[in-house]
Amino acid sequence: MSKAPAQALIVDDEADIRELLEITLLRMGLGIRAAGTVREARALLAEHHFELCLTDMRLPDGNGIELVSHIQKKHPGLPVAVITAYGSAQAAVESLKAGAFDFVSKPIDLTQLRKLVDTALKLKRESAAGDGGLLGNTPVIEALRALIDRLARSQAPVHITGESGTGKELVARLIHTRSPRADAPFVPVNCGAIPAELMESEFFGHLKGSFTGATRDKAGLFQAAEGGTLFLDEVGDLPLHMQVKLLRALQERAVRPVGGETEVAVNVRVISATHKDLSQLLALGTFRQDLYYRLNVIEVRTPSLRERRDDIPLLTQAILVRLARSNGLPVTPTLDAAALARLCEHPFPGNVRELENVLERAVTLSDGGSILACDLQLRGDCVARSVAAPAAAPAAIGNDLEGQMEDIERRAIVEALATARYNKTRAAALLGMSFRSLRYRIKKLNIE
Structure with a gap:
């Protein structure tokens, strides 16, 4: 028996x-x-099962936004796309915020419509699996996971904000891999790393001979991400002239290569991110308001590590396992209780990226064994205690000032050596001096 065709509801x-x-x-x-x-649409939705709904924005007894909201409440698994009037960007944005997965403008481009329908049908078959590397059990991470799953079902532009090192690109990748675009490319680009004079060519491509050095046709980043997702990291660094061109590409869903006379249609979802405050850039006049509202249809904030301290043990263990594998260590290094407690209380201004760097350094200093608090080399740890403790001890004030200073220095070095298990390289790092300088002081002070 042949399978029944998927059903679509058209409201116009x-x-x-x-x-x-x-x-x-x-x-x-x-x-x-x-x-x-x-x-009529509500009645049909109550009686039949649909795989897709296409609705016009303007209807005799209401509008498409109302129907989108109704479907979100009563039929949350049903993808719905809105048909908007030509150039009605605000209506398109409102429909996406209401929960529509996409929109199509009049006059309807049939090629674009077919791609939209294919994407909608894939949505019904997609299921997210695993955490995709977004580790943690705290409420802010659970909420972020739920938001990622909802956004994966949409085609709305997403803007990700958050401090450096909080995993903005990871969130963008998860939205992509859990979406119907997962089989197409995910193309990340750091907007601040492209020279201003090359930006248009990099984003939209160029034709052979369009400028000096253009020896062949070249596809741009939009074309490279065809069918998939283009991730614009540090979008706040875009110069104004590129902001204008990017806005047109997003509005028209088409790009014009440098040297070309016609635009090329593109099917790309754009996700942007920045650690900057775009509202401040708007006030300064360095970021266009119309582009801001086009990119920031839905905003996602990645939480800092300070907001999820209870996740630090889990993150630490996962990072140590990865470091052990990449460094070819026979066993995974472990942290003693004091080291783990120190990590959990550290403010981590660099967030997860800083935690990774701290642990990588600690694994190197610990020679792959148990990691002590001193191996972490966090501010205020070990070095300060090693040097400050002897100074706090009572000492007789005499005429032999140089001898007393040598005694203090000797005790600090001996304590650092003991803490570092007599590894001179580690001891030098703990004391904040070079290996050569430590070796000279050991010889000068006759330390065995």
């Missing part, structure tokens, strides 16, 4: 638009039911 009060949509979707093998009002 214009007969010619409804007929165009029906013919297109029928040719794609879908079953069709149509409604001309919000009321």
